[in-house]
Amino acid sequence: MINTLKGDRINICFVGKINVGKSSIINKLVGQNISIISEQAGTTTDAVIKRYELHPIGPVTFFDTAGYDDISALGEKRHNATMKVIFKADLAIVVLDNNGLEESDILMINKLKALKVPFFIVLNKIDLNENSKDISQTIKSILENKDFSDNLTNDLITFSTFSIDIDIIKNKIVSFIQSLRKEDSSILKDLIKKNDKIILVMPIDSAAPKGRIILPQMQVLREILDVGAIATCCNVSETENIDGLTEALEAQKYTPRYVITDSQVVKFVSSVVPKEVEMTTFSILFARQRGELKVFLDGLNVLKEIKQDDNILIAEACSHHATGEDIGTVKIPKWLEHYLGFAPKTVKINGGDFPDDLEKYKIVIHCGGCMMTKTEMMRRINECQRQGIAITNYGMIISEMNGVLSRCVKGLL
DSSP states (O other), X not given: OTTSOGGGSEEEEEEESTTSSHHHHHHHHHTSOOSOOOSSTTOOOSOEEEEEEETTTEEEEEEEOOOTTOOSTTHHHHXXXXXXXXXXXXXXXXXXOTTOSOHHHHHHHHHHHHTTOOEEEEEOOGGGOTTHHHHHHHHHHHHHHTTOTTTBOSOOEEOOSSOOOHHHHHHHHHXXXXXXXXXXXXXXXXXXXXXXXXXXXXXOOTTSOTTSOOHHHHHHHHHXXXXXXXXXXXXXXXXXXXXXXXXXXXXXXXXXXXXEEOGGGHHHHHHHSOTTSEEEEHHHHHHHHTTOHHHHHHHGGGGGGOOTTOXXXXXXXXXXXXXXXXXXXXXXXXXXXXXXXXXXXXXXXXXXXOOSOGGGOSEEEEOOOTTSOHHHHHHHHHHHHHTTOEEEEHHHHHHHHTTOHHHHHTTTO
16 A cells, blocks of 8 residues: 555545534544544644555545635635645545535535536534434435536435444445546557567656656556566667667567657657657657547647747646756756747746646646646646646657657557
């Protein structure tokens, strides 16, 4: 469980008003006192995170969030922190108390619907209200009248203060996640077969992580091994005059089935690999696997329309120290200047934050998103589409700027 990739986990967040029992439910779910429980309002501030192995789903992450009806001085900041968690949630659990469905609950449910976050409702502390049956029926009626059925499961889970049957909610989470899950798509298993020869071009420069290879490369290599194909890994560097690719091609007794390269050296690789050999990039394969390829291709349509006054957002999902060869900070702006004929206005962001005011950008150029879940990446894409902003990713735009995009996407759509 510890070694599970962050992007492969299911994110489940608990939301609700102050003191409705979110923390108590999570503590019972995981069998540990992860979240502080107190009668004092506003105990939870930043989201409390707990990684957990939920059978038979596998690794999940539970998020305990601050009450969304918090009107304290820190209430707005706590609410913003909660929304950041919701933005990457695969499933939300809305916890109500004996007061039933109130205005702040309806506002939150509307936000969940707008972000297309699936959810179900837990009505807690029903023993504290003599009219609990009436409350349950009222909640169902309100939800039906408000047309929340698209995101809502058919039943309502109810708990008393002292008898929370945690198996009920566990089973509900499991069945709900299983109903949402589709058959896992492969990165390239459907493109190759046993004994195919694949060359992987993996540059090792100052920006490469020490002692390891990056996640997309690792996942591609694993799928090659799973299929029973044969991988040859090599390093190239135009600045240091390293060309392991030519040697790898010459060492092959047969023409390789595929050459898969890091996007940063795609132009050089395309010039070396024979035209009859199919090639693509790790980033493009990753986008194909997550269902983003067509969206990112469409996003490139605005590239030649960019003017000097336009703003471009360069977004990376993870945070790291930028080096002199950093792709998002240095290389992409430089390549854009060469491609457009002028230095565009770029803004770079890192980490889990994603701007609300996307309208001020002409295009969003996003990293491959390998360190975030498919749900979170698709939510970012949906926000761009909702606001009418083009979005593409590093691999697509680098291949386009180097004139090799059509070759790299051939046969992948």
